[in-house]
Amino acid sequence: GAGVSQSPSNKVTEKGKDVELRCDPISGHTALYWYRQSLGQGLEFLIYFQGNSAPDKSGLPSDRFSAERTGGSVSTLTIQRTQQEDSAVYLCASSLPLAGGRRSYNEQFFGPGTRLTVL
């Protein structure tokens, strides 16, 4: 597609329920990232995928959070037993394969986010 897409755009759930958030990266982007944006907190890194593997999942805040990626494309972020403090905007970004070299960088392209509200 033309850009990174995320679904749903808004999700309201009750405390204790599980939710799944979906990210469709730009075609050909093998690197994929999940971030959480809370009011006044900036962007908090959650997890990084290269292909289907997640070499950096250091930002997942608890074992209630998990993510997977299949076929090197779509990714799903799952939050189990949601809590009110999970309410935030969850952003997904993708980039081209990360090149080696000391000064390489690939621009991350962001989706519009999923706004999660836990009542």
Next chain:
Amino acid sequence: AQSVTQLGSHVSVSEGALVLLRCNYSSSVPPYLFWYVQYPNQGLQLLLKYTTGATLVKGINGFEAEFKKSETSFHLTKPSAHMSDAAEYFCAVSGAGGYQKVTFGTGTKLQVIP
């Protein structure tokens, strides 16, 4: 370890006035520095980046930023604000090469007053 501090969560300027959004960083390695813009209900868009070379970098929409190593700063400027510049701006830092986690600041909301 790396971090970013953005001074001022809200900044208001008059249309046509200078825009100055401040960013200071901390990094244990030579940094890459970025400014992103987020319009309401949209994702983040890269405005500009510093990786190497010239310390004054120009981005889209007339914005520019200067990397000052001695001051550990990367302030964002625009000579004349437009109404369309109203958005939230994020400064970010990462290390160099391959996969490097990007650390974002808490953001500055820019209001442009007609």
